[in-house]
Amino acid sequence: MANVLAFAExxxxxxxxxxxxxxxxxxxLADASGGGEVHAMLVGAPGVAxxxxxxxxxxxxxxxVVEGAGFAQYNPExxxxxxxxxxxxxxxxxxxxxxxxxxxxxxxxxAAKLGVGLASDVTAVEVQGDAVVVRHPVNTGKVVATVKVTxxxxxxxxxxxxxxxxxxxxxxxxxxxxxAADPAASRVVVKxxxxxxxxxxxxxxxxxxxxxxxxxxxKENFKLVEDLADAFGNAAVGAxxxxxxxxxxxxxxxxxxxxxxxxxxxxxAVGISGAIQxxxxxxxxxxxxxxxxxxxxxxFKVADYGIVGDVFDVVPALTAAVREAKKAG
Amino acid sequence: xxxxxxxxxxxxxxxxxxxxxxxASVDETGLKFTISDFDEWAVEYALQVKEKQGSxxxxxxxxxxxxxxxxxxxALAMGADRGVQLKADKIPFDGLAIARALAAELQxxxxxxxxxGKVAVDSSNGVTGVMVAELxxxxxxTSVSKLEIANGRGTAERALxxxxxxxxxxxxxxxxxxxGLVAQARYPALKGIMAAKKKPLEVKPAQLGAVxxxxxxxxxxxxxxxxxxxxxxxxxxxxxxxLLQNEAKVL
Ligand SMILES: Cc1cc2nc3c(=O)[nH]c(=O)nc-3n(C[C@H](O)[C@H](O)[C@H](O)COP(=O)(O)OP(=O)(O)OC[C@H]3O[C@@H](n4cnc5c(N)ncnc54)[C@H](O)[C@@H]3O)c2cc1C
Ligand SMILES: Nc1ncnc2c1ncn2[C@@H]1O[C@H](COP(=O)(O)O)[C@@H](O)[C@H]1O
Numbered sequence: 001m002a003n004v005l006a007f008a009e010x011x012x013x014x015x016x017x018x019x020x021x022x023x024x025x026x027x028x029l030a031d032a033s034g035g036g037e038v039h040a041m042l043v044g045a046p047g048v049a050x051x052x053x054x055x056x057x058x059x060x061x062x063x064x065v066v067e068g069a070g071f072a073q074y075n076p077e078x079x080x081x082x083x084x085x086x087x088x089x090x091x092x093x094x095x096x097x098x099x100x101x102x103x104x105x106x107x108x109x110x111a112a113k114l115g116v117g118l119a120s121d122v123t124a125v126e127v128q129g130d131a132v133v134v135r136h137p138v139n140t141g142k143v144v145a146t147v148k149v150t151x152x153x154x155x156x157x158x159x160x161x162x163x164x165x166x167x168x169x170x171x172x173x174x175x176x177x178x179x180a181a182d183p184a185a186s187r188v189v190v191k192x193x194x195x196x197x198x199x200x201x202x203x204x205x206x207x208x209x210x211x212x213x214x215x216x217x218x219k220e221n222f223k224l225v226e227d228l229a230d231a232f233g234n235a236a237v238g239a240x241x242x243x244x245x246x247x248x249x250x251x252x253x254x255x256x257x258x259x260x261x262x263x264x265x266x267x268x269a270v271g272i273s274g275a276i277q278x279x280x281x282x283x284x285x286x287x288x289x290x291x292x293x294x295x296x297x298x299x300f301k302v303a304d305y306g307i308v309g310d311v312f313d314v315v316p317a318l319t320a321a322v323r324e325a326k327k328a329g
Numbered sequence: 330x331x332x333x334x335x336x337x338x339x340x341x342x343x344x345x346x347x348x349x350x351x352x353a354s355v356d357e358t359g360l361k362f363t364i365s366d367f368d369e370w371a372v373e374y375a376l377q378v379k380e381k382q383g384s385x386x387x388x389x390x391x392x393x394x395x396x397x398x399x400x401x402x403x404a405l406a407m408g409a410d411r412g413v414q415l416k417a418d419k420i421p422f423d424g425l426a427i428a429r430a431l432a433a434e435l436q437x438x439x440x441x442x443x444x445x446g447k448v449a450v451d452s453s454n455g456v457t458g459v460m461v462a463e464l465x466x467x468x469x470x471t472s473v474s475k476l477e478i479a480n481g482r483g484t485a486e487r488a489l490x491x492x493x494x495x496x497x498x499x500x501x502x503x504x505x506x507x508x509g510l511v512a513q514a515r516y517p518a519l520k521g522i523m524a525a526k527k528k529p530l531e532v533k534p535a536q537l538g539a540v541x542x543x544x545x546x547x548x549x550x551x552x553x554x555x556x557x558x559x560x561x562x563x564x565x566x567x568x569x570x571x572l573l574q575n576e577a578k579v580l
Contacts, residue, residue: 011489074494077468101489105471108424108456112463117423117542118456137550138453140342143355144550147422151541160490187468191484192495202491208579232580236491241508251474251509252488257342257450258366258508260490266579276343283553287577289569295558302553305572309562317563321570325580 002036002093004029005153007083007106008055008063009098010044011074012193015051017205018098018158020058020165025125025158026096027059027168032127033093037061038170041086041177043079045072049174056172058165063174070183073190074102080109081181087114092153094132099157099261100204107157116151121261123162123284132156140257140280160204161263162284203255206236208266211255211282213240215271215292215311219248224315225270231322238262240278256281271311274299291315330385330441330478332375334409335431335458336368337420338393338400339451346549353544364400367446371506373514375444376408378478386410388438392430392535393420405525406517412528415535422452422544428460429538436465443503447472455505462503470496474509 006026008019023040030036040060042048044067052063066082087095087110097107099121111118122134132154138145149156203209210232212225222237229235239249241256255262257277267285272278274290274297282288283302290303291314300306307314340346341361349356364372372389379385389404391397392415401412415430435443443465445458455471462469475486483502487494488509517525559565559572573580 101472101487101494104455105459108459109463109469111456112425112428112460115425117425117540118454118460119542120424120454120456133545136453138547139340139346139355139451140453141550142342143346143348143547145422145544146546146548147542148545149542188470188496188498190494191497193489194493194495195491202489204490250488250493252491252493254508266573266577280342283550287573287579288553288556289573300556300558302556304553304556304577305569306556306558307560307562307565307569308558309565313563314566317566318569321566322580325570325574329574329580 002030002033003090004036004038005087005090005092005095006038006040006060007097007103008040008042008051009100009102010042010048011102013045015054017165018100018103018160021158021160021163022096022098023055023058023060024165025163026094029094029096029125029127029132036093039064039090041066041083043071043082045069052172052174056170057167059168059170060172061170063172064177065174066177066179068179068183073193075183075186075190076105076109076188077186078179078181078183080106080113082177082179084110084113085180086177087153094154094156097157099159103157107155111155114153114155116153116155117149119147119149119156121159122156123159125156137284140276141283159261159263201234201236203236203238203253203260203262206234207264208232208235209238209262209264210235210268210270211238211240211272212243212270213272214242222248224311228268228315228319228322231319231326233326240272269299269303270315272299273297274302330378330382331439332378332385332442332444333388333390333435333438333440334368334371334375334404334444336372336389336391336400336404337365337446337449338362338391338397339365339449342450348547348549353546355547362396362400364403365446365449365451367448367506369514370508370511371444371446372404372407372409373511374506377511388413390415390431390434392417392427394418398530401530402525403517405528406521407515408521410528412530414530414532416532417535417537421537421540423540423542424454424456425460426538426540428457428464430535431457432461432464433536434533435461441501443467445503445505447505447507458503458505467501467503468498469503470498471505472507473504474507476504476510
């Protein structure tokens, strides 16, 4: 019997899908190593315990709640200290984080405090004897490494979107955990979180991503991409570096080698050439659609479905058709 | 200010990679090597700070076999003052093992800022800088895309998914550098290249920690199943929607 801890990420008072993904991976590891328990750690402002039920429904036997006004924003130092202390005391076999912006900051802090290595940004996990074995894309996704984690606990972070949350009804029994460090004493303090223009869904969570490139010609024309995302209803908006460098979109929207790495169910590339640095950020998407007027654009090599055509002709038609399909279905 | 920048030697990512005979690494024959992108931006940022302040020192540190001396020389040619090679037969995959060696070198160095790349483009780990900070007990801010420093404190911006986080911290501190912090890295001028040959490059053995995370296999990713062009122009939209509904089942 070996228990596994999952960090159930929240932001702005909301439980994030990346948190459920971590719980799902933890469930898999616990089941594969003799049926241990999954303990989901939930950190936030008072009231955050309300998410325990959702975590239980996704396989958490226990929900470790760390509540406090000092945790309303992500508090890297106090959160890392608390997670590390709990992992040490609890004698966990493994600890699972998301490789989201927050998890990528938190997981290496915790691993270093525990004196163990970290397998980051993994796309698949399994247990092989004493080791946790994971898959991790390296060299901008052009090579895939199988990585063996022999430290105990095995600490991993999971690529957002790579492993879908799965329901698995467990008790989700709430246990309150005291912070191991005073959040007010943190040296690194989040002063402000400025929301981007993308509304509620963000790149780490959205099942669908509609991305635009220089083929859109001008900043205003990103409206086409936003409208298509809106038609899907569950889509976030991404961009290429050409576009973020020109200031059409914020850098936080950039997908690729130097931006975000995403794995949505559906990725729609609009007026994007498909440079390797862009493909590095989206090649593990489940389904890829490309719209480009150049039939030889490299994006068509990774796309499952392509339309050769002008974005100003194709995208409005696609937006209307998706709206229709959503209404009917 | 005294600034250290940890730089990693990595293959140029434009290459077509092949897997080496051991099945667990990339075949290096014919590959070109460079400074990892984010690390090069970190060097650029350090140089800009020094130039702006008109004083200070920029030290670059790279862990690896003797081939990393070339990487260090490039940073020296850009303008860094001196270099340190932490000599190891090969660069391990485990970020904590690397971090232990880098922390041992950085400890007591009196640095105001210690800069890392957000992620090394080959390992794609993104862990080493944070781990060094933890080992040294220093504050760390990750993925910094904008930075202001005044009176011993820093204010940094970091990109979250669809949002920007504004973070304050005291110096000395460790930062991991994201794109946006500098527009681009400078090319070494001929004068810089000549000067770099005379700058100090110290070689020390790396005190690597135990390796707990190791690559057991490398392979090229499965090619995505050949896609198809559904059609041309808006006339192809109905067929695309049908495929998304019935074949891909994503709509
Ligand atoms: C070190 C490094 C890191 C990088 N990191 C990233 C990264 O993280 N992410 C990233 O995206 N890029 C990155 N890049 C940049 C990358 O190399 C490309 O330059 C960039 O992705 C191109 O963006 P794009 O596809 O929008 O523009 P372009 O390459 O200019 O492509 C525009 C496309 O639009 C098509 N088009 C034009 N008009 C129309 C129309 N009316 N209708 C339909 N199609 C049209 C064209 O055929 C073309 O294919 C990086 C580069 C370097 C050197
Ligand atoms: N061998 C190395 N020598 C010097 N710095 C390194 C080395 N490996 C990693 N780093 C630093 O740590 C950062 C993150 O690396 P990684 O955790 O492997 O993604 C890099 O961008 C470098 O700044």
